[in-house]
Amino acid sequence: DAKTTQPPSMDCAEGRAANLPCNHSTISGNEYVYWYRQIHSQGPQYIIHGLKNNETNEMASLIITEDRKSSTLILPHATLRDTAVYYCIVRVRGSQGNLIFGKGTKLSVKP
Amino acid sequence: ETGVTQTPRHLVMGMTNKKSLKCEQHLGHNAMYWYKQSAKKPLELMFVYNFKEQTENNSVPSRFSPECPNSSHLFLHLHTLQPEDSALYLCASSQVGGSSYEQYFGPGTRLTVT
Numbered sequence: 574d575a576k577t578t579q580p581p582s583m584d585c586a587e588g589r590a591a592n593l594p595c596n597h598s599t600i601s602g603n604e605y606v607y608w609y610r611q612i613h614s615q616g617p618q619y620i621i622h623g624l625k626n627n628e629t630n631e632m633a634s635l636i637i638t639e640d641r642k643s644s645t646l647i648l649p650h651a652t653l654r655d656t657a658v659y660y661c662i663v664r665v666r667g668s669q670g671n672l673i674f675g676k677g678t679k680l681s682v683k684p
Numbered sequence: 685e686t687g688v689t690q691t692p693r694h695l696v697m698g699m700t701n702k703k704s705l706k707c708e709q710h711l712g713h714n715a716m717y718w719y720k721q722s723a724k725k726p727l728e729l730m731f732v733y734n735f736k737e738q739t740e741n742n743s744v745p746s747r748f749s750p751e752c753p754n755s756s757h758l759f760l761h762l763h764t765l766q767p768e769d770s771a772l773y774l775c776a777s778s779q780v781g782g783s784s785y786e787q788y789f790g791p792g793t794r795l796t797v798t
Contacts, residue, residue, distance in 0.1 A: 607786070615791055615792065616774050616775075616776070616789030616790050616792050617727070617776075617787075618686070619786040622786065672727075672729075672787060674726045674727040675726055676726060677726075
């Protein structure tokens with residue numbers, strides 16, 4: 574699976590959009606971009622995934638660049654409960670086994 | 685609520701004790717996983733079960749012994765642990781071979797070895 578690079582931490586004001594970047598320059602054609610988050614001392618929570626088109630669900634939007642070498646997770650109206658570590662993971666969809674979690678981005682939403 | 689439950693949520697045990705962690709998934713998935721998360725470290729995969737068969741053991745010491753009696757239940761049996769085994773132990777499940785492969789995690793068991 575391709576490696577990802579994320580900033581270690583970010584701040585966001587409550588009610589504003591949080592834009593979390595991820596670089597995955599070695600991504601291959603059959604690898605998807607997945608995002609998970611982990612609120613303190615809880616299990617990771619699946620957020621969204623995509624291949625090459627932008628995706629949106631009730632939690633977030635995922636914007637993938639045309640060359641697929643980077644992506645951005647967007648939380649449109651961040652709340653205090655969105656404070657968590659956000660993980661960007663690249664893997665082949667359908668492959669069983671481990672999700673390789675890096676250090677992620679610690680997002681702090683401030684009032 | 686993810687559909688994956690873990691018990692107990694917190695466990696304190698001595699190095700000579702034997703205990704078990706339990707995980708149950710209510711999602712109809714066919715694969716289950718144990719992960720370990722030590723303080724300030726990324727999650728590490730420990731074991732993978734696919735259709736009740738262990739398909740991956742990530743060089744885990746034998747003092748950790750998994751058991752998967754059916755596709756809904758997963759256990760992690762612990763014996764003669766070390767203090768460095770203190771961590772958050774997470775269970776996850778997924779549907780392999782279906783249309784969605786996302787892993788869903790339980791809340792974890794916070795283990796302290798004294």
